[in-house]
Amino acid sequence: MNITVRELVGLRGSLKFKLVAGGRGLTREIVAPRVQKPALALAGYLDQIHPGRVQVLGNAEIGYLRRLSKEETAEAVDGVCRSPVACLVVTNANKIPEPLRKACSRHRVPLLVTDQRTNETIRGLSRWLEERLAPEATIHGVLLRVIGHGVILLGKSGIGKSEAALALLNRGHLLVADDVVHVREAPQGVLKGRCADGLRHHLEIRGLGVLDVEQLFGTLATLDETTIDLAIELVDAEAASEEPDRLGIEDRHISLLSIDVPYLQIQLRAGRDVATLIEVAARSQQLKARGIHSAKRFVAQMDRNLRRTAARGRG
Secondary structure, eight states, X not given: OOEEHHHHHTOOTTSOOEEEEOGXXXXXXXXXXXXXXXXXXXXXXXXXXXXXXXXEEOHHHHHHHHHSOHHHHHHHHHHHHHXXXXXXXXXXXXXXXXXXXXXXXXXXXXXXEOSXXXXXHHHHHHHHHHHHTSOEEEXXXXXXXXXXXXXXXXXXTTSSHHHHHHHHHHTTOEEEXXXXXXXXXXXXXXXXXXEOTTOTTEEEETTTEEEEHHHHHOGGGBOSEEEOOEEEEEEEGGGOSSOOOSSOOSOEEEEETTEEEEEEEEEEOTTOOHHHHHHHHHHHHHHHHTTOOHHHHHHHHHHHHHHHHHHHHHO
16 A cells, blocks of 8 residues: 655654645655665656655765756756655755755655654654554454453354453453454564454444444453454364364464464354363464473374383383
8 A cells, every 4th residue: 555745744753754846746655665866866866766765865865966967956856746756755954955845846745854864864754664564454353352362253243252252351451443353464474453443342243233342341441552463263163174183283274365374173063162272272372482382282292102101011
């Protein structure tokens, strides 16, 4: 998903920019999270410009332009502004060379200024752009924070995902999203999930209707976003197409946004305490993340016992 320069201009906080020229180009799109310094492009190597990137001009670039004649400066900045850049950002509160201001206005290239140092601007912009340009997807499920782990519950409509979430809320765990989960990759290799706008802090329970979790359980019972560390699919035991792994030796994964997420399946039967099973699954995943795999340890211990027994029999 691309974003426009207009969104960048509207930022507040540590990333705060002032538009000084090229306001008619605010619809230009930023298509890549990497920020570029156009030093080589100002020297005439325009093939070094990457389309759709933010171009940052620091002390070195502005100092270079000041050393040129007025005509040379106009030629250098005109070449950059005719290139498919997203916008230009001048850092360190540097005074804007007039030819640069005029070229940006003429070619409708937004020209922004900031008081921040160049390296701080590049770091902050890169982090913000990586977050905003991260791949996204929408998943039908329920997302919770269980014992410090993000757990997404999957399964067909009506299987009991929201009821399981309600039981977990009663145990002190946190709700992130019900029914519609927006999933994105940010930073690279890490999945995060959040609630859809308008549905935040709400949980739909058949027979009870839509519940306001924040009002029922308090403001600390919800989170706006969490990483996704474990996916659990709830399935009807009678309709299940496969037998469950009795020992739990096999580590399974599901692909979300092309990232492998640890996955397990819980088959629903009358009398099973699903909330407890989900809670224990989260605890078990925490142990696995620390290199402790209970099932594999059990099987390894059984193998050692069998080998010892067989050795005594031969002796």
